[in-house]
Amino acid sequence: MFANEYYCLVAGLKEYSLDADTKGFDARTIVSEILEGVTAADAREVRLLYGYYDCENMAALRAGRSAHNPLGNLTREELEEELKAPKRLPEAVARVVRAYADPEGEDAEEVDTAQRFEKELFGAYYAACAKAGSHFLREWSAFDRNLRNVSAAVTARAAGRAVEEVVVGDGDVADQLQRSSAADFGLRGELPYIDAVIAAVNDEANLVEKEHKIDLVRWNEATELATFDYFDINAILSYLARINIVARWTQLDAARGREMFARLMAELDGKELIDKK
Known part of the structure; x- marks a missing residue:
């Protein structure tokens, strides 16, 4: 199966600008315009990327x-309606919602409702992403889960909490985080960014700086995962992953948000290779 190529859409991404006189820009407008410009199948991939925030919002709403x-x-x-009767969520995520709404129901047989709702919810979200058609979304979600798990495990260890309470999902990395007593959880050879994340969590007293350092790891991974994708959905998802980081920082630190947006625009120059395709 050949990927759809969005030459005009990707070329137009550089037209978005960050208003220097405001705290942020409308990331949702960017997403909406992209959704209008891609196929229905690729639009599902975009919505799945943003499903993370739906899970985040549902957890907050339920709490x-x-x-x-x-x-x-x-x-x-x-989301209030989805928590009552999910119809628009990915099936794995909807199953978790139904299981917690009815712990005696059929769905609860496949969901460990003894765990915190958030842990099962995000585990289901990442499981749905692992089946995505886009290689970027599959690899990005695996990276994002590992990164968040490492950060949570380091924080839990420092606080004297059980790491298994905070690790989401399963697999080799999750198992290693829960079993290892090594400073790097024995993962230095598997996760090249683990030292940077551990240092940011352990050594950075300034919470904003800590988040910035971790987001730089995230930014670099988003770029790396789409190195050889120029005009397909993987390139667009990589762009959106970085737009999400920019959106966050325009709220936390407007100047740093503008700096990140400028970096994104500079990186897009390297994508303008239509004549070489």
């Missing part, structure tokens, strides 16, 4: 918190 990340696919009101 009674007011926080709501606007990058999610669904509004707060739509």
Whole structure:
């Protein structure tokens, strides 16, 4: 199967700009325009990428918190309905929602409702991404889960908490994080970024700086995973993964957000290779 090539759409990504006089830019508008420009199948991949924020928002909603990340696919009101009777969520995620709504029901046989809701919810989300058609989304979600697990495990270890309480999903990395007593969890050879993440979590007292260092790891991975993708859905998802980081930093630190956006625009120059295809 050949990937769809979006020459005009990718070429137009550089037209988006960050307003220097405001705190941020409208990432949702960028997403909406991309969704209008790709096929239905590729649009599902884009929505799955943003499903992470739906899970984040559902966890907050179920816990009674007011926080709501606007990058999610669904509004707060739509998520309230999904928590009652999921219809628009990926099936793996919907199964978790149904299981916790009815611990005696059929879905609860496949979900460990003794675990925290968030842990099972995000585990299901990453499992859905592992089956995505886009190689970028599969590899990005695996990376993102590992990165978040490492950060959570280091924090839990420092606080004297059980690492297994915070690690999401399964697999070799998750198992190693829960079993190893080594400073690097025995993962230095498998995760090239682990030293940077451990150092950021352990050594950086400034929480904003810590998050910035971890997001730089995330940014570099998003770029690396689409190195040989120029005009397909993988290139677009890589761009969106970085747009999400920019969106976050325009809220946390406007100047740093503009700096990251400038970097993204510079990186897109290397994608303009239509004549070489």
